[in-house]
Amino acid sequence: MRKTLILSVIFVVAMGATLFAQPISEQQVQLPQTEEMAEATGAEGLLYMAEEEKLARDVYLALYEMWGNRVFLNIAKAEQQHMDALSAVLNDKEMDNPIETSEIGVFHNTEIAKLYDSLVAQGSTSIEEAFLVGAIIEDLDIYDLQRSIEGTDDEVEIWVYNNLLRGSENHMRAFVRQLDRYGLDYTARYISDTELSTILSRR
Secondary structure: OHHHHHHHHHHHHHHHOOOOOOOOOOOOOOOOOOHHHHHOOHHHHHHHHHHHHHHHHHHHHHHHHHHOOHHHHHHHHHHHHHHHHHHHHHHHOOOOOOOOOOOOOOOOOHHHHHHHHHHHHHHOOOHHHHHHHHHHHHHHHHHHHHHHHHOOOOHHHHHHHHHHHHHHHHHHHHHHHHHHHOOOOOOOOOOOHHHHHHHHHOO
């Protein structure tokens, strides 16, 4: 059963791999400092990360509908692959899966639900703000994935998180490239400036 799970997750992640600093506005959305994530380990960490990946997909789909830029659609497809990978782990553990049936923009976690509303509202003000929102989400995702890796000793979870981390770094580079087109820099909110520089240097 475990071998089947690993093979399934490898396939999902491999498919997803084929997809693809200054604040822009004075009034930025205030993101939570992820106190909840700091306490979430094991099963709770899996559930939290599953909804955080869904947050990314749902926000990007909303921004694609607003602006029609395919960067959002392509990365939303990759985020769906991230969700599928985490769903495989949740289902293998016979845990309730909050992302299997939830509608777009609907979340079990109230913190993430509020974050979705705030980020979509910010991204609706301009295409530049929309790309900034994308960078912020990936910043948060990288930070929380790192915490998730530290919070588990399950080899499959660690393997999945590491692959999602590489995907999120790719997405960060994609959004920063878009901001560069408008002559705008991105300042890290969650990861350190050094980590951000390292990620961007891997272009």
